[in-house]
Amino acid sequence: MGIRTCKKCGFILGTRPNSKDVDGVCLACLNKDRKNDIKWEERQKWLTQFIHENKNADSKWECVVGVSGGKDSCMIVKRLIECHGVKNPLLVHVCDEFTPSDAGIANLDNLVKTYNLDLLNFRCAPQTFVKETRKSFFEKLHPLEWVEKQIYAKPLEVAKAFGIPIVFMGENPAFEYGESGTCEIFHSASDDGIKIIYFGSIWPYSNADSLAQAQSMGFRTLSDFDDWQRQGSADDFTQIDSKGYMIQLWTKFIKFGFQRVSDVACRFVREGIFTKEQAEQMIKDSDWICDPLAKKDFCRAIEITEKEFDETIDKFANTEILMKDANGHWRRKDLI
Ligand SMILES: [Zn+2]
Structure with missing residues (x-):
């Protein structure tokens, strides 16, 4: 069976652990409707x-x-x-x-x-x-x-x-x-x-x-500073506190074929900020990208080389849904 995505938000189906979908709609989209029933x-x-x-x-x-x-x-x-x-x-x-x-x-x-x-x-x-x-x-x-x-x-x-x-x-x-x-x-x-x-x-x-709410108190985004031009992300205001931490999110792409861009972009569809097509384009363009600064910071913090990092990634890559592109980057087979 090929790679399936949610009919409503475009999120990849069947790879998130413990996740369910009903008739091609992910549970996160179904929960969005359930929110209207909560008092x-x-x-x-x-x-x-x-x-x-x-x-x-x-x-x-x-x-x-x-x-x-x-x-x-x-x-x-x-x-x-x-x-x-x-x-x-x-x-x-x-x-x-x-x-x-x-x-x-x-x-x-x-x-x-x-x-x-x-x-x-x-x-x-x-x-x-x-x-x-x-x-x-x-x-x-x-x-x-x-x-x-x-x-x-x-x-x-x-x-x-x-x-x-x-x-x-x-x-x-x-x-x-x-x-x-x-x-x-x-x-x-x-x-x-x-x-x-x-x-x-x-x-x-x-x-x-x-x-x-946060901006009304003076919250600032990554774009307000020069230290981190983050790649592989759908926005400049979520998960912005720590650089190496991003690797935790990115490794989900290697195992399950989605990471933060999918999570955020599809959530934006549910919130009416993006169309499904916009989300799909963003996922195709950048969900696979490992931010270079995050990778460097991660390797420094746990005292490993970038070569050891890359070898471990290759060992765990989910080849049912991913393949390497001409530049050696792991990409979703259906979006390459
Ligand atoms: Zn969905």
Whole structure:
């Protein structure tokens, strides 16, 4: 059977792990329609009440927010303070060993200063980062498996340590990207009396909304700085905080035939920003591109050569859907 794509948004079907499609329409598109049935205002009122009722009188912070400094972090913090009566959230940022972008540094700084908040910058053990990231890169081509676990775990550990009852995460990835048909409010790992809430299950998540909220607080994009002319991307405002981190996203292209350009461009179709044809053209033009600066930064951070990087990519390339073009780049067979 050839390569199939979603009838509505153009996303490649059948390769994303745990994903489903119905009659040629991806679950992310079906979930877009389900969003219209969710009573968002009721969820928002419920959250204000929930935060109020769950306050720990012994803690100076009402909740923990895991932040990258990106547009979603800005939107969440802004709404918690301006719409839900939160006065003092504790922001927890998990650093990796990659090089932060100038935009990422400026945006995190701006977020903290806008509302005069406490920020805990959590740097995870650097040698463990190198060891674990190399291992999951060479063995599974899932380089940031360990880092992603830390990004989930550290805000929860901080909440436990300080007796803070609620932790906020951003979007509900299973729902937004089509692995689940239900928009759960609580993360399944909620335990020890601490509740982990997906903010994207309280306010309908969209790129345009997050960007508008963030820009109203002074959020800046990659184009506002000169340090990184990013390639292999559909925009200049998502996942802009760290350079080497992009490799985690790009390796999905090698394994599954899609990466960030597909995710973002098809999401833009669902949000009415792109036509399906525009998304398909963008995917064809740039989803396969590995940003050279991201690659260099990734290799530096985990202490490998670019040759070792390339050899590992070739070993894991999904040849059912990919082939090399005349310049030696892995491309989707149907888009070459
Ligand atoms: Zn779709």
